[in-house]
Amino acid sequence: MLIQVEQLVKDYQLNKNQKGFFHAIKNLLMPEYQKKRAVNGISFSISEGEMVGFIGPNGAGKSTTVKILSGVLKPTSGKVIVNGMDPFRNRKKYVSQIGVVFGQRTQLWWDLPAEDTFDLLKTIYKIPDATFKKNMDMFSEMLDLHEFLHQPVRQLSLGQRMRADIAAAMIHEPAILFFDEPTIGLDIVAKERIREFIRSMNQEKGITMLFTTHDMQDIEKTCERMIVIDRGDIVCDSKVDEIRQFSDSERKLTVKFGRQYDRIELPGAQMIKEAGNTKTFQFRTNEVKIPELIAELMSRYEVLDLTVQETDIESIIKQIYEGGAPAYESVS
Numbered sequence: 361m362l363i364q365v366e367q368l369v370k371d372y373q374l375n376k377n378q379k380g381f382f383h384a385i386k387n388l389l390m391p392e393y394q395k396k397r398a399v400n401g402i403s404f405s406i407s408e409g410e411m412v413g414f415i416g417p418n419g420a421g422k423s424t425t426v427k428i429l430s431g432v433l434k435p436t437s438g439k440v441i442v443n444g445m446d447p448f449r450n451r452k453k454y455v456s457q458i459g460v461v462f463g464q465r466t467q468l469w470w471d472l473p474a475e476d477t478f479d480l481l482k483t484i485y486k487i488p489d490a491t492f493k494k495n496m497d498m499f500s501e502m503l504d505l506h507e508f509l510h511q512p513v514r515q516l517s518l519g520q521r522m523r524a525d526i527a528a529a530m531i532h533e534p535a536i537l538f539f540d541e542p543t544i545g546l547d548i549v550a551k552e553r554i555r556e557f558i559r560s561m562n563q564e565k566g567i568t569m570l571f572t573t574h575d576m577q578d579i580e581k582t583c584e585r586m587i588v589i590d591r592g593d594i595v596c597d598s599k600v601d602e603i604r605q606f607s608d609s610e611r612k613l614t615v616k617f618g619r620q621y622d623r624i625e626l627p628g629a630q631m632i633k634e635a636g637n638t639k640t641f642q643f644r645t646n647e648v649k650i651p652e653l654i655a656e657l658m659s660r661y662e663v664l665d666l667t668v669q670e671t672d673i674e675s676i677i678k679q680i681y682e683g684g685a686p687a688y689e690s691v692s
């Protein structure tokens with residue numbers, strides 16, 4: 361395994377600041393802290409060449425995990441081994457083997473042209489001239505960097521800046537890439553371009569990648585596997601195809617009945633919502649066929665109207681976030 365995480369815990373210390381003059385003095389002299397657990401003993405492993413999406417609602421612990429994996433943060437407890445190294449303890453040697461992109465921040469020098477950062481990285485990583493030129497040519501072509509490399513970074517659009525940031529994270533040819541929301545704030549065309557680039561780097565160069573996102577399209581279009589984290593715990597670790605198959609087979613049936621029924625029994629379907637005489641059922645097409653279900657419904661009850669809806673991957677993920685996790689149990 362290239363990345364191995366076992367029972368990883370990260371607690372943050374929060375200053376218990378209380379209001380008022382007396383408390384302000386007390387806070388200065390005897391600061392009190394409370395513990396905030398961001399990651400709650402998670403374990404997973406990633407093999408060489410895998411591309412894994414790391415998703416979860418706000419505050420789930422994604423960025424914290426990526427920061428630990430990239431050696432920025434020290435874990436409170438647990439074991440993290442990446443490429444045979446402890447990211448935090450072996451930081452100096454480790455950074456040359458990984459690339460990190462934080463969508464919300466940039467590693468480029470803000471007031472200088474982007475090309476100056478690339479020159480600086482060449483020196484820092486001691487990249488030979490030929491390798492540097494080869495990579496710059498490749499990135500310029502694939503990401504159209506030449507359009508704006510001479511402009512100060514602060515003048516770049518978000519999409520241009522992100523393309524330069526991704527190239528900067530890869531200029532030293534790392535074996536592993538960590539992305540924290542690489543498509544955040546980008547328009548659909550810019551997102552697609554970055555996904556395409558990420559995909560080809562994984563497929564052609566075999567770079568192992570883990571990336572966080574809130575955009576399910578990022579995951580569907582680039583990853584084979586996804587890990588869902590919620591409140592510091594992993595709630596799903598599954599192949600994207602399996603989730604897709606599950607969502608392909610799940611349907612919702614909403615029925616408006618002609619009168620009030622105390623009890624409705626529809627074999628193969630479970631009622632999930634009720635509003636007066638309108639009720640919503642959930643069923644799976646590999647367990648019960650739609651025509652049979654509707655025939656059964658019509659023969660038993662007086663029906664005024666009905667609709668059948670598909671469940672997309674986003675809805676399945678929403679169910680997982682909401683703690684139901686029926687998808688996870690069934691999929692796994």
Ligand SMILES: Nc1ncnc2c1ncn2[C@@H]1O[C@H](COP(=O)(O)OP(=O)(O)OP(=O)(O)O)[C@@H](O)[C@H]1O
Pocket residue numbers: 372373374396397398416417418419420421422423424425
């Ligand atoms: N430096 C910090 N000090 C204290 N608490 C923190 C710190 N950084 C993160 N946290 C807390 O840890 C929890 C996990 O945060 P984290 O940033 O890892 O979540 P996330 O999944 O990346 O969220 P988002 O999708 O909103 O970026 C949150 O409750 C957050 O408030």
